[in-house]
Amino acid sequence: MTTHHITFTINGAQEEALVTSHITLLAFLRERLGLTGTKNGCATGECGACTVLLDGEPVNACLVLAAEIDGADVITIEGLAHDGELEPLQQAFIDHTGTQCGFCTPGILISARALLNRNPDPTEDDIKDALRGNLCRCTGYQRIINAVQDAAKAGG
């Protein structure tokens, strides 16, 4: 089985690793790097629980190979807070109870982060559209939308 030597940055730190061809980015993050904030929900691109930023854009890590991240920059939920301080978007989810069981939350925060990066002033429809690929079975979504709107207003 082929192995690949990959060099990448993960949450700002430069790393390298040897990976076999068929290991997904999701499995690599969770099982090799111990970054279990990224969740495995469906493993088929439907639920968004595995969403991470790859070169600044959100992707479903269950449908990316670890071998494909050679030279890339990866940000997971573990990379949002800095120096022990939650970023404003995360704080807004707490303030609005935008999270209940929490399983969907890492993926939603990454999708929302990506949205605010490309559009700092989104409409409600923009937010719904950006989160279309993230399923939540608990909150009913409205609190999530409120949290993202609030974070956007606060410049987050």
Next chain:
Amino acid sequence: MPAPTDVNIPAPSTLAMPSPGLPPFDYLCPDDPDEVVALLLQHGRSARLLMGGTDLFVQMRDGALAPRVVIDVKRLPGMRELSFDPADGLHVGAAVNMNALAAAPAVQQFYPLLAQAVASVASYQLRTRATMGGNLCNGSPAADTAPAALVLDAQCVVWGPDGERTIPANNFFLGVRKTALQPGEFLTRMEFPVPPTGYAGRYIKLGRNAGGDLAIVGVAVLGYPETSAASGYRFRFALASVAPTPIRVPEAEALLAEQPITSGLLSQAALAAEDAATPINDLRGSARYRKAMVRNLTRRALDDVWNQLQAEG
């Protein structure tokens, strides 16, 4: 820099929550198109090409496919390039991702129909990886970008054992999961001619929800003023998810070219689209429902295009 960590992934049984993996294969990332051709000819059906992987990996996870070799073609020269020339039209590398395609200023300005079709696919994060090339090559009757490719008269440019050749999108789809690609060939780009002057277009997708489900029915309509047509206009129709391949509807197109356009004629064209549809029953909808929806949605798309044409004319 730390030394590369060990190669071995812990056996799934030792993990609390192992991620269901893909079956083993060799991942290859050649940088020369002829090497891809050689690999395809060497490995035949046990090789699969990879762009975004949003079809391929799902099919592999489902057990429908178990290739020994996965050949990543998205890093080949030109595969992720997009260019527009007012005389020559739009060239889209097969591996341009859907978000990049929909956001390209030339697409927004001159091919909004394409942007509409792309935006109807799945979710933003899936479209970061999913490509229009992959959507066409996957050969699904439900491919959302196929109707737009058909009515925009796209050309599929492929590289193979004999170099480059061009296949009109209208001849590209041969059956469910079957395209006109020959052994050793792969798609390198789509070329969209300059659209007709004054044209209007619309793609309507009916899914089970607004959250990126595959189409139950997809309808693309394009219309433009044309003095040589008896009606003064020409229209093009294409349907997804209602036949073994995405299809054009020449009967409806002829109808609207031959006589002055009235509301009754628009209804007849929608009926012709319904007649052309040969859908199946599946979990997304019955054949009867699909046929009725083809008529309704064709009429709706047609009304919209007709109103746009009137407003401009």
